[in-house]
Amino acid sequence: LQMELQAVLMAAGGGSRMMDLTYNTPKPLLPVGNKPLIWYPLNLLERVGFEEVIVITTKEVQKMISTDPKVKLDVKMKLDLVCIQEDADMGTADALRHIQQKVKTDVLVVSCDLITDAALHEVVDLFRAHNATLSMLMSKAHEFTETVPGQKGKKKTGEQRDFVGVDGTGKRLLFMANEADLDEGVVIRKSIMRKHPRMHIKTGLVDAHLYCLKKSVVDFLADNKSISSIRGELVPYLVRKQFSKSTNSPKVIDETHQNLKKNDKIQISSRDEELLHLTQERSCWNDHRGDMSDAYHGGRLRCYVHIMDEGICYRVNTLAAYIEANRLAPKLFDEPAVHPSAVVSERCLIGADSIIGASCQISDKTSIKRSTIGVSTTVREKVKVTNSIIMHGVTIEEGCNIQGSVICSNAVIGRGADIKYCLVGSHSTAREHNSKIAPEKRLTECHRAEVNITYHYKSITYNNCHKVSK
């Protein structure tokens, strides 16, 4: 039976916007709700019915998946891991070109940092019904409500807006540009306005980085090595190409682009082009009204987008998104909040919206509210943890008070520490010169003293700690 879609999961990205978290743990393996980040898109694919996925990732991640017991992927699908060099600086389109031989049919490209409960069939139905070249998922952006440690207020620096233009139905993608690429204003070609006089331009959308692409696009990438990022270059190119003159001429057999080698597959599709043309001619349907053109204006390249109004859709690529995702992650799976193997003393208060990971030890008189406690973490007596994310292997000594913070894996929080809105980096063989890291040893020096690291948006925790230890 002909395979309809192949899933490709891009898990080689660096997480450059949250270096505090990813300098030690690769982004696909960051724990969200005590599951590695990569589990979420894999689970989404498994739920809709995929049986195998091609995962493009780095050797480091592959090693950790196969050796680290804490990283359990728990998926029944067959994972075909393709490794690329970490320092190869490959964009997503480069990665797709790398696996061109494995791609036998249309692809569904997903990013490893996508957490969503979207109905994927909406995106794929647009791809199928309109015989589209590209179909993607976007969502209305929701304000992040949680405070982010180490940041002044909610201002997002360096985030430039994306302008997305859709037609009256809200499904056909007409225009896509990022503020960075626009010099003075949004420029829309006359040819687009003539065909679609009514365009809705939206800015507050989150791109889920989930794309359905035709196989011919992957073949096109093989011939056009200058395109290196799907989101940054390929998608805007395809959206623009919908309206360019060459793609509307009937003699172009393959819809996409310039010089494709006429291989057998394309000949087969062109054999039945007449029947498709006959169907369209006899069908009394048109996608637009008001002008004299045929359906789709006779264009053969079409891009569609499904914009989610409600539901969860996050890309965990910034610290703020990471924290928000941790809050919402429990809603996406039905496992019990407290792992059965965790040893939890009876005299502690664990809020209903907290998650306790496997093999934890929670001692008496602790209070854990709206927090995530990672695997194999030890929490000693009289500790208060609120609104925080504690990763794996952390030790929190007695009497600590942790609020609104992120404590990375294997850190040790000394006795009596009062940590508010801080990010404590993980112990690691990391770069010494980076003074943002609070290495383990600095905290234990303050272990006996009443360490009070109170932090209110102004300076960075690590510097403060540095001062105290001195």
Next chain:
Amino acid sequence: SGLGMFSTIICGFLSPLVVKRLPEHVQVDDPAVVKRLAKKLERQQIPLRSDYGYKVSLFSHLHQYSRKAPLTQLLSIPSTVIHPSIVRLGLQYSQGIVAGSNARSVALLHAFKQVIRDYTTPPNEELSRDLVNKLKPYISFLNQCRPLSASMGNAIKYIKKEISNIPSQCKEEEAKTKLLKCIDRYIEEKIVLAAKAISKYAIEKISDGDVILVYGCSSLVNHILCEAFEKSRKFRVIVVDSRPRLEGREALRRLVQRGISCTYVLISALSYILPEVSKVFLGAHALLANGYVMSRVGTSQIALVARTFNVPVLVCCETYKFCERVQTDSFVSNELDDPDDLMVTRKGKTQLENWQDVSSLGLLNLVYDVTPPDFVDLVITDLGMIPCTSVPVVLRVKNLDQ
């Protein structure tokens, strides 16, 4: 039930009167039949599409689906049980992207070509039997997306016959090429060439100075008018349209694009415009064995009013749409479209938005109706111009041929 009031007898023509079992799609209010259908679909691994909204009691024996609940949300995403081109086709049917009896048949045959190309005979099986069994779940799936049209039914019968007639010693590649050629030939003969033949006959009936009335968007009638215009006949066209489909707009676009001068009215203005009309050309979805014409809802109204004004009504229909069913009314076998299509938003307000909350309100969106042969003056087919009552003769001749 609605069905209890009327009965349908399906006749076989060369055999004595036989009462066959009623098809399940007109017995939706009978729980036993629905259960049987559910079991069959489960066996074929096709999801069951559930009905939507309150159904008007006279039509409660028919399915009523919502476009917002496509069948694909119950299928796995890389579709494994159903061939991808069939899934695509089902989506296009349910969303109305492929609409119109000819378009649906061509699209169906195109999808079957893909299926045949990708088919491999399993070991110890014969292509002639296994391929037919493979097609059965696909046909159930398409039926769930949108009830099959009469033309599609005839096309499927033809394909099944061709597949079963493949000799067992025929090699797979040869058999597949033969089937693909058959399909191409069927489309070429029954649709493309038939359209050419019908245009030739119809153009004889169009004289200069004619005012022709057409209803909705019939691909065949549009084809005839474009051909006539190219043969330099001088005429003008009045396009009559009706809600909720408003297909006449598409017909209007196609005719005006060619240069034909057109007038556009809604069906409520029919008796106003008819005194100007010299002929009425109607398309058909199917021609029934008792001479009734099954076509888009509103056609029988047009034929009736035209008869009252003594305007000749000509129905254009290819022979592959002739159907052995007999129907005398539009209730027994029809199609109920999505009732939400009847909601209209004007100036930001949708009056019928909460129609489901009003218990005494039902929205009925019928697709087809049946026109008696008394209102039809001539049927133009690829075999020639025949009166409506000669349809059984054509069917008999076709059966003899086969």
